[in-house]
Amino acid sequence: MLVYLRFALGVVLSLALLLGGCTRMREMPLTPSAADVDGVKPGDSVRLTLRDGSVHEFEVRAVEPDAIAGDGARITKAEIVKLERKEIDVGATAAVGVAGTGLLILLLFGLALAAAAPAMFLAGG
Numbered sequence: 001m002l003v004y005l006r007f008a009l010g011v012v013l014s015l016a017l018l019l020g021g022c023t024r025m026r027e028m029p030l031t032p033s034a035a036d037v038d039g040v041k042p043g044d045s046v047r048l049t050l051r052d053g054s055v056h057e058f059e060v061r062a063v064e065p066d067a068i069a070g071d072g073a074r075i076t077k078a079e080i081v082k083l084e085r086k087e088i089d090v091g092a093t094a095a096v097g098v099a100g101t102g103l104l105i106l107l108l109f110g111l112a113l114a115a116a117a118p119a120m121f122l123a124g125g
Helices: 002-020 090-123
Strands: 023-028 045-050 055-059 067-070 073-076 080-088
Touching (some): 002 090, 045 067, 055 073
Antiparallel strands (some): 023 080, 067 073
16 A cells, blocks of 8 residues: 555656646847837746847846846846746646646546455455
């Protein structure tokens, strides 16, 4: 029975990790006027690609008129050539939730069947 409990715990932990990872980076449009970044706000996780080719990922602490600041970095909007913001991927989250629920139902059915199998075997059924 301990084997079944470990298996169930593994499935539950795997689902928790999968549900937490259903995010994607969405490219935000940049306007020609000093790379305006509408839609980015403090607390957002962003990936910035700069003119020199370097890439910076951090949580935004402040959006200033001419820069984005966070995690010890302050990058002017004129330096940014590509801006991506982390968002929850609703479709992937829903798919994992449905698949996880189905897997949990199968797991519970399997555990019930495994628990009943010895009694059925001894009863001759």
